[in-house]
Amino acid sequence: QSALTQPASVSGSPGQSITISCTGTSSDIGTYNLVSWYQQHPGKAPRVVIYEITKRPSGVSSRFSGSKSGNTASLTISGLQAEDEADYFCCSYATGDTYVFGSGTKVTVL
Amino acid sequence: QLQLQESGPGLVKPSETLSLTCAVSGDSISSTSSYWGWVRQPPGKGLEWIANIFYSGDTYYNPSLKSRVTISVDTSKNQFFLRLNSVSAADTAVYYCARVQLLCFESWGQGTLVTVSS
Numbered sequence: 001q002s003a004l005t006q007p008a009s010v011s012g013s014p015g016q017s018i019t020i021s022c023t024g025t026s027s028d029i030g031t032y033n034l035v036s037w038y039q040q041h042p043g044k045a046p047r048v049v050i051y052e053i054t055k056r057p058s059g060v061s062s063r064f065s066g067s068k069s070g071n072t073a074s075l076t077i078s079g080l081q082a083e084d085e086a087d088y089f090c091c092s093y094a095t096g097d098t099y100v101f102g103s104g105t106k107v108t109v110l
Numbered sequence: 111q112l113q114l115q116e117s118g119p120g121l122v123k124p125s126e127t128l129s130l131t132c133a134v135s136g137d138s139i140s141s142t143s144s145y146w147g148w149v150r151q152p153p154g155k156g157l158e159w160i161a162n163i164f165y166s167g168d169t170y171y172n173p174s175l176k177s178r179v180t181i182s183v184d185t186s187k188n189q190f191f192l193r194l195n196s197v198s199a200a201d202t203a204v205y206y207c208a209r210v211q212l213l214c215f216e217s218w219g220q221g222t223l224v225t226v227s228s
Contacts (some may be wrong), residue, residue, distance in 0.1 A: 001172065001173055003156060020164070027196070034213045034214075036213075036214040036215065038157070038215070045206055045218040045220055045221050046157065046206075046215070046218055047217055047218070048214055048215060050215075051212055051213075051214035052212060052214070055117060057216070088183060089157050091159075091214075091215065092217065093213045096173070097170045098159070098170065098171075098172060098173065099159040099162075099172075100158060100159065101149075101156060101157040101158060102156070103156050104155075104156040104157070
């Protein structure tokens with residue numbers, strides 16, 4: 001069970017949109033519409049911002065959106081704000097009632 | 111409001127057993143809509159799923175850790191537990207407990223750092 005592949009870092013200026021990719025296999029992302037995304041600020045616990053590919057929990061900004069194509073899921077943050085600077089991890093349900101997380105992406109607001 | 115609180119030794123010797131408790135408040139661990147799980151994060155690295163459990167005792171393990179891990183639950187105390195055997199320095203991490211709903215880690219504890227060192 002290998003970690004899902006994410007870019008190590010993504011950056012953008014305030015107000016811009018950025019997209020983080022998360023690539024898996026046919027044993028996880030490719031088969032299940034059960035991808036979630038987590039935001040983690042330094043020294044804090046992760047917080048879910050997207051679940052089931054596209055759904056936002058109550059209280060999460062509408063600037064966060066998700067999508068999936070084939071074995072790759074994506075998280076888009078629009079109208080980038082300073083508070084969005086954090087690490088982001090994807091996670092997918094996988095074959096055998098297991099879960100696999102992504103390698104993580106550091107988002108920098110320039 | 112749901113709260114999850116991890117507790118356990120912050121220092122474990124190599125080859126020994128790591129034991130952690132997650133105390134749940136604000137929700138019943140016997141809820142039929144929730145699973146309960148453990149996730150860890152080595153310093154400066156990514157997240158790794160360890161295991162999940164349902165209140166009935168059904169368990170699910172990361173294949174790479176399955177031979178060393180046991181997850182269990184005590185519904186009377188509204189707590190669940192993690193045991194990791196034969197630890198090494200590679201098991202040094204922040205360990206988080208979480209509530210799993212809709213197959214997503216929906217709520218997290220604050221995490222507890224466990225260091226493996228002699």
